[in-house]
Amino acid sequence: MSSDYSYDDQAQFFPFFILTLTGLVTLPVTYSLLQSNKEDSHLAPRIKTDYKIRHGDVVASLRATQKRKQRKVKRALVAIAGWALMGFMGYLIMTTEPVVNKIWNPYDILGISESFTEKQIKSHYKRLSVKFHPDKVRPDVSKNETVESLNDNYVELTKAYQALTDEDVRNNYIQFGHPDGKQSFSIGIALPKFIVSDGNGKYIVLLYTGLLGVLLPYLVGSWWYGTKKRSKEGVLMESANNLFRQYDEDMDESGIIWALSAGKEYDNVLKGDLADSGLSKLESRITAEGEASPFAAGFSVKDKERLEDLEGGVRRKVLGLLWAYLGRVELDDAALTKAKYDIAPIARALNQSFAAISLAFGNITPISGSFLANQHIVQALSPKASPLLQLPHVTPRIAAAVEGDSKTRMTVQQFMDLPDGQRRKLAVGKGLLSEKEYSTCVSVGKQLPYLRVAKAFFKVTGERVIIPSSLVTLVIKGRFIPPGAENVPAINELDLEDVDPAEDDLDALMGRKNKTIKGADGKPISVEEQSILPPLAFAPHYARDHTPKWYAFLSDSKQGKMAVPPFTFDRFDAPMFDEQGKPTFNMQTLKAQFAAPPQTGHYTFVMHVICDSYVGFDTKMEVTLVVEEAAKAAEMDVADDISEPDEDSIAGQMHALKTGQAPQPKRRTQDESDDESGTDDEEDDTSDTNTDTEDES
Numbered sequence: 001m002s003s004d005y006s007y008d009d010q011a012q013f014f015p016f017f018i019l020t021l022t023g024l025v026t027l028p029v030t031y032s033l034l035q036s037n038k039e040d041s042h043l044a045p046r047i048k049t050d051y052k053i054r055h056g057d058v059v060a061s062l063r064a065t066q067k068r069k070q071r072k073v074k075r076a077l078v079a080i081a082g083w084a085l086m087g088f089m090g091y092l093i094m095t096t097e098p099v100v101n102k103i104w105n106p107y108d109i110l111g112i113s114e115s116f117t118e119k120q121i122k123s124h125y126k127r128l129s130v131k132f133h134p135d136k137v138r139p140d141v142s143k144n145e146t147v148e149s150l151n152d153n154y155v156e157l158t159k160a161y162q163a164l165t166d167e168d169v170r171n172n173y174i175q176f177g178h179p180d181g182k183q184s185f186s187i188g189i190a191l192p193k194f195i196v197s198d199g200n201g202k203y204i205v206l207l208y209t210g211l212l213g214v215l216l217p218y219l220v221g222s223w224w225y226g227t228k229k230r231s232k233e234g235v236l237m238e239s240a241n242n243l244f245r246q247y248d249e250d251m252d253e254s255g256i257i258w259a260l261s262a263g264k265e266y267d268n269v270l271k272g273d274l275a276d277s278g279l280s281k282l283e284s285r286i287t288a289e290g291e292a293s294p295f296a297a298g299f300s301v302k303d304k305e306r307l308e309d310l311e312g313g314v315r316r317k318v319l320g321l322l323w324a325y326l327g328r329v330e331l332d333d334a335a336l337t338k339a340k341y342d343i344a345p346i347a348r349a350l351n352q353s354f355a356a357i358s359l360a361f362g363n364i365t366p367i368s369g370s371f372l373a374n375q376h377i378v379q380a381l382s383p384k385a386s387p388l389l390q391l392p393h394v395t396p397r398i399a400a401a402v403e404g405d406s407k408t409r410m411t412v413q414q415f416m417d418l419p420d421g422q423r424r425k426l427a428v429g430k431g432l433l434s435e436k437e438y439s440t441c442v443s444v445g446k447q448l449p450y451l452r453v454a455k456a457f458f459k460v461t462g463e464r465v466i467i468p469s470s471l472v473t474l475v476i477k478g479r480f481i482p483p484g485a486e487n488v489p490a491i492n493e494l495d496l497e498d499v500d501p502a503e504d505d506l507d508a509l510m511g512r513k514n515k516t517i518k519g520a521d522g523k524p525i526s527v528e529e530q531s532i533l534p535p536l537a538f539a540p541h542y543a544r545d546h547t548p549k550w551y552a553f554l555s556d557s558k559q560g561k562m563a564v565p566p567f568t569f570d571r572f573d574a575p576m577f578d579e580q581g582k583p584t585f586n587m588q589t590l591k592a593q594f595a596a597p598p599q600t601g602h603y604t605f606v607m608h609v610i611c612d613s614y615v616g617f618d619t620k621m622e623v624t625l626v627v628e629e630a631a632k633a634a635e636m637d638v639a640d641d642i643s644e645p646d647e648d649s650i651a652g653q654m655h656a657l658k659t660g661q662a663p664q665p666k667r668r669t670q671d672e673s674d675d676e677s678g679t680d681d682e683e684d685d686t687s688d689t690n691t692d693t694e695d696e697s
Contacts, residue, residue: 279317
């Protein structure tokens with residue numbers, strides 16, 4: 001017995017093989033290209049305005065370039081090549097005639113029916129022998145017959161006759177399917193034979209060497225090097241190390257901006273001669289006298305000295321461009337202007353890495369500074385600039401005129417909350433805003449999502465008190481009330497409660513349950529919890545589409561340390577604006593869970609709720625966490641189990657005689673009424689753990 005290798009010379013199988021293999025790659029790649037973009041920046045609504053800055057075309061171009069990178073042209077090329085190969089394989093399948101491999105059958109060879117008797121078979125064979133015996137028949141050239149083919153045909157007839165008449169041969173046929181007994185098996189290879197014949201074998205060896213010896217190690221090495229080359233925040237490890245060396249526990253926003261200039265990612269933007277070209281012009285522009293500050297870039301003397309202390313090169317130019325971007329300094333140079341807007345997203349990515357480093361140290365000053373620096377990068381504002389510059393058409397000179405002689409900066413909320421007549425008096429006039437510019441300014445201001453916190457408290461789900469080391473939930477209740485909003489409804493006290501879901505309501509516990517709320521028109525609408533996106537940040541200078549995020553964390557004001565790390569909130573459970581763009585004033589619920597302290601007592605924290613996209617839209621308030629002894633919780637549970645006597649019992653009648661009142665109905669236990677557990681009782685539980693803004697005593 002031997003084994004034979006049969007190749008697919010007639011293209012019967014290898015097109016199916018290649019079609020299947022190519023489809024496993026092509027179909028997922030095509031699906032990823034055709035499916036709608038599910039990134040938040042593509043799903044979130046936009047603030048309605050036609051306002052554009054002077055260099056809006058440069059910013060739009062950089063945004064478009066980033067979107068093209070996200071589409072990944074390589075995937076499109078792979079999909080096109082895959083579909084072309086699949087089409088060719090489909091053509092081969094449709095045009096190739098199938099080859100039918102017949103099973104060896106003695107009846108078919110002899111041309112008789114299976115109902116023939118042995119006598120009839122012998123008689124039929126004798127006639128065939130006379131007709132096809134090699135000694136009695138001559139090859140017919142017109143039929144392409146040869147002596148060998150005639151001999152083979154007669155041998156087949158003889159084997160078929162013996163398979164039906166000879167006992168030994170018949171046993172071989174029955175057992176092995178062939179009169180000669182067990183045959184050699186054939187291994188089919190779904191490739192054409194020419195691939196490994198006629199000297200083509202060396203090319204196959206080269207192909208496998210390239211795939212397994214070069215391409216595969218390269219892909220694995222690139223992936224491994226990429227994972228080691230970048231930090232978890234996506235920045236180069238060399239940049240993260242530089243930020244770590246720049247860290248200081250007393251760093252303010254200006255110091256953070258100086259540290260961000262140490263990133264290596266800027267080398268891709270400022271290649272070659274771009275590192276030094278235009279540096280003197282850049283520095284002369286940012287150090288010139290500003291409209292409302294000593295320097296046009298809005299930095300301090302210390303910041304200027306830091307810039308001058310740096311040696312020439314990429315970092316010095318990056319720092320100058322960063323201050324030109326934050327100060328909105330006109331550079332009157334196309335290359336410098338493009339670079340100014342191009343480095344801002346890089347600085348923000350580096351700032352996220354710096355925030356992670358600051359969180360590891362736990363000092364609240366650099367942590368807060370990193371969040372504030374993020375706001376200023378998105379809004380293109382220097383640390384000392386007026387928050388009013390976030391509004392369209394407002395310049396430093398107009399902001400100074402609005403603020404007047406006040407020593408403190410006016411926030412967007414304070415400006416927008418002024419009566420319209422007073423606002424106009426401050427902002428509209430000769431050298432100030434025109435009526436059209438004022439209308440655009442106010443229109444955008446009334447669309448900004450400002451989260452106003454109404455209440456914050458601690459609780460443990462299903463419990464009345466908080467015991468040491470329990471899983472505590474910080475519940476923050478607030479409404480999105482845009483600056484300048486009118487006819488704001490009063491807060492419904494019921495909206496400030498946080499009712500625990502039933503124990504068996506898994507959807508509610510996991511935050512997947514749909515709930516019904518009322519829209520601005522009073523009609524109920526159904527929304528999924530944590531599914532509503534805020535409008536994209538109004539940031540005309542930032543060369544990316546950015547979805548705002550809110551961070552909530554607790555700090556210890558006495559030690560200046562982080563107490564509970566930040567929790568991120570970028571989706572909400574109720575619409576902020578209706579279809580007409582009007583605010584809904586829906587109550588939003590933000591929750592963050594952490595472990596309670598291991599000791600009992602009153603713990604006063606400072607709660608920070610910071611928006612990463614707008615300057616001055618933050619909330620800071622004191623909250624107090626009361627941790628009780630575990631014995632107190634046990635006592636309350638025992639008290640709940642002790643019920644009043646039933647009205648129709650003797651004890652109940654005695655109670656009525658003594659007090660003059662009928663006894664209260666017996667409280668049901670969980671075993672008696674599973675349907676009512678976790679509802680009414682839990683509503684009472686939440687109010688007892690409301691510890692917001694209590695003073696330490």
